[in-house]
Amino acid sequence: MIIAKALTKKFDDKIALDNITMTIPDGCVYGLVGSNGSGKSTLLRLISGVYMADDGEICVDGENCFNNPAIKSQIAFLGDTPYFLPQSDLKEMAQLYSSMYPDFDYEIYNHLLTVFPLNQKARLSTFSKGMQRQAALILALSTNPRYLLMDEAFDGLDVVMRRVLANIVMDGVQQRGMTAIIASHNLRELENVCDSVCVIHNGKIISNGSIESLRGNMHKIQVAFSEVPEMSVFDSLYVMKAERTGSLLSLVVKGNEDEIMQFINSLNPLYAECIEPTLEEVFVYELEVVGYDVKNILS
Amino acid sequence: MLNFSFLYKKSSSDVFHAFPLTRCELLLSRLSAGLICTLIPVFVCYISFGVLSAFFPWIGSLTQLVYYLLHTVIIVLVCSTFSLIFVISAGSMFDLGVSLIVENVALLVVGSIFDSILQETLLGYDNYSVSDIMYNLSPPYFCGIGLGRADGVVKDGISAQSIEFLIRSVIYIIAFTVISILLYNKRKAEKGGTAYAYKFMYLICSVLAGICGGYLLGYLFAYDVANPVFFIFMTVGAILTSVVYGVVTNRGFKKIGHAVLMGGISAAIIISVAVSGMTGGFGYSNRVPEKQDIESTYIQAFDEYIYFSDPQDVLTLHKKLIETGAARKIDNNSNTLRVTFDYNLKNDKTMTREFWVDTSFVEKELLSIYKSDERLNMIKGEVDLEKVSQLSLYFYQNDEYIQVDITNAEAKEFLDVYWLDVQNCGTEVLEDTYYNIYELNGYSKSEDYYFNFMLEASYNTFVNTKQFVTEHNLIERAKAEK
Numbered sequence: 001m002i003i004a005k006a007l008t009k010k011f012d013d014k015i016a017l018d019n020i021t022m023t024i025p026d027g028c029v030y031g032l033v034g035s036n037g038s039g040k041s042t043l044l045r046l047i048s049g050v051y052m053a054d055d056g057e058i059c060v061d062g063e064n065c066f067n068n069p070a071i072k073s074q075i076a077f078l079g080d081t082p083y084f085l086p087q088s089d090l091k092e093m094a095q096l097y098s099s100m101y102p103d104f105d106y107e108i109y110n111h112l113l114t115v116f117p118l119n120q121k122a123r124l125s126t127f128s129k130g131m132q133r134q135a136a137l138i139l140a141l142s143t144n145p146r147y148l149l150m151d152e153a154f155d156g157l158d159v160v161m162r163r164v165l166a167n168i169v170m171d172g173v174q175q176r177g178m179t180a181i182i183a184s185h186n187l188r189e190l191e192n193v194c195d196s197v198c199v200i201h202n203g204k205i206i207s208n209g210s211i212e213s214l215r216g217n218m219h220k221i222q223v224a225f226s227e228v229p230e231m232s233v234f235d236s237l238y239v240m241k242a243e244r245t246g247s248l249l250s251l252v253v254k255g256n257e258d259e260i261m262q263f264i265n266s267l268n269p270l271y272a273e274c275i276e277p278t279l280e281e282v283f284v285y286e287l288e289v290v291g292y293d294v295k296n297i298l299s
Numbered sequence: 300m301l302n303f304s305f306l307y308k309k310s311s312s313d314v315f316h317a318f319p320l321t322r323c324e325l326l327l328s329r330l331s332a333g334l335i336c337t338l339i340p341v342f343v344c345y346i347s348f349g350v351l352s353a354f355f356p357w358i359g360s361l362t363q364l365v366y367y368l369l370h371t372v373i374i375v376l377v378c379s380t381f382s383l384i385f386v387i388s389a390g391s392m393f394d395l396g397v398s399l400i401v402e403n404v405a406l407l408v409v410g411s412i413f414d415s416i417l418q419e420t421l422l423g424y425d426n427y428s429v430s431d432i433m434y435n436l437s438p439p440y441f442c443g444i445g446l447g448r449a450d451g452v453v454k455d456g457i458s459a460q461s462i463e464f465l466i467r468s469v470i471y472i473i474a475f476t477v478i479s480i481l482l483y484n485k486r487k488a489e490k491g492g493t494a495y496a497y498k499f500m501y502l503i504c505s506v507l508a509g510i511c512g513g514y515l516l517g518y519l520f521a522y523d524v525a526n527p528v529f530f531i532f533m534t535v536g537a538i539l540t541s542v543v544y545g546v547v548t549n550r551g552f553k554k555i556g557h558a559v560l561m562g563g564i565s566a567a568i569i570i571s572v573a574v575s576g577m578t579g580g581f582g583y584s585n586r587v588p589e590k591q592d593i594e595s596t597y598i599q600a601f602d603e604y605i606y607f608s609d610p611q612d613v614l615t616l617h618k619k620l621i622e623t624g625a626a627r628k629i630d631n632n633s634n635t636l637r638v639t640f641d642y643n644l645k646n647d648k649t650m651t652r653e654f655w656v657d658t659s660f661v662e663k664e665l666l667s668i669y670k671s672d673e674r675l676n677m678i679k680g681e682v683d684l685e686k687v688s689q690l691s692l693y694f695y696q697n698d699e700y701i702q703v704d705i706t707n708a709e710a711k712e713f714l715d716v717y718w719l720d721v722q723n724c725g726t727e728v729l730e731d732t733y734y735n736i737y738e739l740n741g742y743s744k745s746e747d748y749y750f751n752f753m754l755e756a757s758y759n760t761f762v763n764t765k766q767f768v769t770e771h772n773l774i775e776r777a778k779a780e781k
Binding site: 045051068069073075101 | 312314
């Protein structure tokens with residue numbers, strides 16, 4: 001389990017993470033979402049022990065991870081830009097990683113080489129961006145980590161490889177109890193992979209929880225009337241957002257789906273439909289209510 | 300340096316710092332890797348020399364090669380660990396290079412500058428020797444000296460100096476490594492890509508550069524540090540240099556105010572050193588050794604370097620100089636004489652002071668030195684008239700310089716009459732007239748060197764010497780020789 005307590009990180013005068021407190025449970029896929037510079041990469045670097053916290057602490061399995069090889073050996077961190085030793089090939093990098101990580105598993109490595117078919121003996125510098133990311137993934141996953149941290153994990157991967165990566169991550173979580181933390185500025189990418197999501201903006205957590213609980217009891221209702229009633233009619237519902245286009249009314253309503261539809265139908269609409277909102281829409285509605293310019297956060 | 304280049308790039312820093320190693324382990328493993336790469340060629344060379352020395356003895360004995368190898372390894376270790384501090388403190392390869400160059404070069408120059416200022420103001424002379432300061436301040440200089448001494452160790456065996464070098468080297472290696480580890484443990488990984496991970500490195504380099512630039516500009520416009528013009532241009536130079544350094548480091552004029560402040564600090568350091576020197580260095584320049592602490596004494600005055608077995612007369616002169624301030628009250632009307640005191644102390648140290656003296660304050664004491672037996676014996680002892688040849692006398696007469704060959708017997712007679720005049724002379728000999736001099740030149744066969752003695756005199760009152768010149772027709776003989 002990863003626990004951050006009043007975690008603060010500053011870069012000179014800029015506060016990258018501002019007094020963050022959060023818990024990431026074991027055995028889940030956890031998404032960190034936020035715009036560029038929001039602090040999600042900084043949080044990953046703090047978890048992986050690359051950065052030192054300026055204030056507060058971040059503990060992995062109850063221990064501070066900075067300068068702690070025992071904890072760091074269980075964490076594989078995949079940065080946003082893959083790095084390999086100059087002139088090295090994948091095989092040499094695998095040797096380096098196997099000498100560093102006690103749990104490096106050549107079986108996993110060889111298996112992943114069949115999934116991501118890369119030439120082991122070709123110089124990594126000659127690889128394309130996507131191939132380099134695949135190589136970095138192979139190395140990170142071969143360390144058999146308990147915690148896999150990925151910054152902009154899907155960058156540079158084609159659609160097929162994205163799906164393959166998602167499957168590998170979910171397999172790791174299900175079969176080995178691995179915890180995967182994926183940072184991305186694109187919520188849509190994380191929607192189908194993550195169990196929980198945390199939205200970070202300007203170094204602060206503005207929303208955090210499981211996707212189910214976030215999506216929870218929010219419903220998107222589209223309803224058509226022959227004569228659109230006054231909005232005050234809906235006062236008994238928790239309407240988060242209402243938009244009218246001619247005789248068509250779009251409502252975002254919080255509450256029990258059956259109760260909401262029962263009320264809507266009692267108004268004798270010409271047409272009424274309840275739609276499951278996307279995760280992005282959930283965030284947009286939730287956050288706009290509390291005054292955030294969500295389009296900038298999730299863009 | 301290449302082994303630590305990962306520090307300066309975010310992607311590589313992420314990978315290396317995420318490895319399950321402590322910072323200390325990471326630093327020592329990278330240092331070891333670098334040292335192995337550096338030392339392997341060294342060992343290969345020495346092993347090759349060792350093999351070749353069996354066939355070509357002029358290469359050196361095995362013992363010699365082992366000594367040299369040991370010195371080389373120690374020096375590589377000292378320099379590597381010293382550089383490591385810069386490697387850890389820098390934020391990019393460019394700034395690492397700049398700081399290494401600035402620190403190592405500027406440290407030598409700054410040492411030389413302060414040595415020059417302090418010697419000029421405190422000791423009265425500048426012998427341009429900075430070796431002691433540099434030996435203690437600059438590890439690269441220390442290593443250079445150590446390498447030079449390796450030859451001495453080979454020839455003369457292990458000496459106290461070589462043991463001191465070894466001990467200091469080990470202390471340096473341990474100290475620099477510990478400092479590097481401490482710095483690295485606190486180093487913020489995110490500083491990769493910035494100029495410096497630690498501000499103090501920028502501050503030190505900026506101040507050192509400012510001192511160098513300031514002194515250079517001040518020296519260009521005013522030769523003497525006691526000149527106000529020096530201080531004005533020195534301050535301008537220090538600020539300009541620090542601004543240039545700041546612009547390079549900050550990649551622009553972003554922190555120009557800060558750079559100006561650094562220049563100001565550089566100027567203030569030079570001013571404080573110069574002022575403390577000019578005001579006597581908190582009593583340092585006024586120190587006179589105690590008689591019981593002195594092993595031997597030399598004084599350089601009247602163009603002669605005279606040894607005194609009993610330092611009493613010299614100490615009396617020195618004390619009177621300090622008490623009367625004779626060395627500090629020189630003006631355009633002063634009759635000046637350059638006097639150097641050179642003491643070898645019983646604690647194996649030396650003490651040298653050099654003054655431009657206003658003779659009017661210390662006439663009696665100077666005359667005492669001038670007429671001393673030590674001065675006569677020194678002249679007579681140096682010139683064994685039985686073993687010299689090609690003697691000539693050189694003096695000024697009737698508005699022209701006279702040079703005439705003389706015999707050994709004439710030289711002996713000349714010295715006798717000269718000494719008679721010395722015993723009877725007054726303070727007129729202290730007048731600073733460079734042509735009131737008899738110069739005795741010759742060639743010493745036994746020592747195989749040409750000597751010349753500048754015998755200070757007063758042509759008008761040295762009547763016996765004058766009579767000697769007349770009686771021996773030296774002027775006519777000189778003309779004839781011409």
